[in-house]
Amino acid sequence: MSAPIGAAALVAALKAEGVKVKGVRSWRSHNRNARGPWGPVNGVMVHHTVTSGAAQTVDLIYRGRSDLPGPLAHAAITKDGTVHLTGHGRANHAGLGDRDVLAAVIDERTLPAPNGQDVDGNPHFYGFECENRGDGRDPWPEAQLDAIERVAAALCRHHGWHAASVIGHREWTNQKTDPRGFAMDEMRRRVAARLKHPPGQQPQKPKKPHKKPPRHKPPKKPTPAPTPHPPQKGQPMSDAARRTVRTIVQTTLSLAASLPILVDAADVPHTAAGVGTALAVAAAATRIMQNDQVQKLLPKWLRSAVPAPTQEPDPDPATGGGAV
Template structure:
């Protein structure tokens, strides 16, 4: 259990983890705190929006709609990996969920995944009080792609909050792992995402998962220009050839200034 981070510490944690952030309006003070508690917080919940397009998705997550006022999350993770902060505090994102799942998230004692939820919105506990929430722009049909930049951003926001609170990757769950009513996120698995987050937490916040490109070795030349003091045996040896091979490649008379073939 933990007290929610201040908005300033939350923003600083995301930026320290290398998250590209866009601050939308007065996001630190846009919340549903008047409708119930936010905290103690116990984890991070990942969702998909069932929408396409960045601006429209950000707008609906910030404002909500008549049946469910916004904010609908704390951050919207776009396809390009940018995280748009739309609110901070209690948000209408998690709804009701299984108290057994909450117990295991708090204890961080489950294996590959938490127990399958047997409760949801109608009979579950209030998840809006206990989780940071991130909506990821995706149609949720199992076909809409998840670009690596977006997956990387999910990994980074999960790690940033876990690192700051001292949690492990088991404090990051999907909405489908919380409520029996939900299927999100669909298109990648939460165990695979937790593995990514766990690996990131082994390193410093500025760690870059992308391995450095190996230095490129310039191609060896295919010809050699004969110098005045060269000998054929010396040319052959310096280029990994036998004298016979060098002569076979260059059967004509060889004189200084000639370009010899030196590749088999």
């Protein structure tokens, strides 16, 4: 059984938790206590307003509507994270809900799905209306979520509750969808983390893994360009040209070998110095060219013997032309 917090104690608890608080007009005495009791209180309920604009939202929560007088909550939490106190006492915010849900909140256990409308929640819950259109697209700034977390933690500390005592309006009754746009389970985790620290101390958020700067690899050594081969002079010799040159060389050597016979036939004196030298050179060249080792060293196009081309045997017609 928890008696409701006093107005002065509420302001002190909120400020100790680091909440930015503003009082709206005569909020300390603004309530619906004439319509029924307030308390015992058992938990904190979060709503969205389906409105846009801080001033209009705060005024609506304070005054109420033609069909539902204010205050419509104990405070309005605007998008900038400011908590505007709009009433103290019974407020028209929770309405009818499920008795089994109330029992789960009191026991601080997992909430059942709401399916009944058999108990008035206004005496049992602090109510906080949060500025949001409630269409699932209107964002929830972190400053606003942080304020909701701090308000809930402040009241839980005062009453000795755990985060399980914080619920959304949609968890109280299946007739409502608020708050829409964030998960209440995540909000309860935030409140639980804050309650592990002294009031006002910011819980450390999990740090993202530090990304190491990319390692600068040393530049690769440039691959040396291949050494160009010295250009060959002239165009490659064709087979016909090779045969012509080979014929000329072989003819010249043959003439050199037969030079002594021609000299004798022409009755040229053998004592002439030029003839003697020519005969000697021709004889030596002929012997050298006939040597097997010299033939191996000479280019193929200068060798005196040309091998005959080989010819593949005709395919065997009996086997279809292929090897067996």
